[in-house]
Amino acid sequence: MSSLLPISRLLSYRLHRVANAISRSAAARYRRDFDVSLGEWRTLALLGEESPLTLNRLAARAGLDKAQMSRVVARLDERGLLVREAGAGRSTPLSLSRKGHSVYRGLIKAANERNEAFLVCLTDEERRVLDSALEKLGKLAKALESQENL
Structure with missing residues (x-):
């Protein structure tokens, strides 16, 4: 039997740690500069990319449950940032x-600046490989999720 990897070497754990660090720094900047939470930012960004969307569709796209998205939408609505048809x-x-x-x-301008700041440490080839790897991992993760939920 091959030796088992400790949690710190597992792909899912490593990706989670990187994603959380990126999200925490983004949350701090978006709160400071735009007075929005990370959930509010994602909702605004999704609606800026594709509109209109229902609450259910927004929740699915943002990876939030419907109750969480409902609270985010209510806060954005109170601030006059949304239109309900x-x-x-x-x-x-x-x-x-x-x-x-x-x-x-x-x-979205701030997000693009942050995106470039992270990618600057990668060569063009590393960027292409990362993009390809994330696409493949995303597809596999969705397939495995479907199997696990049977």
Whole structure:
């Protein structure tokens, strides 16, 4: 039997640690510069990329449960960053308000700057390999998740 890897060498643990560190620093910047939480940022970014989306669709795309997304949407709505179109409950189409679009433009610019700051330590070839590896790992993870949920 081959030797077992300790948790610190497992791919899922290592990816989780990197992703958390990136998210924590992003959360601090977005809170400081735009007064939004990480969940609010992701919601604004998803609506800025594709709109309108229902709460259920937003939750799925953001990787949040529906109750969490409902709270995020309520906070953004209170701040006037969203527009709710006609509909009922979680099937109501949501999009960014004019104010929401303004915040989104600042956030996505900051996110792109952060993205480039992280990628600068990689060569062009390493960037291509990383992108390819993440695509493959993402597809495999979804397939394994489907199998585990049977």
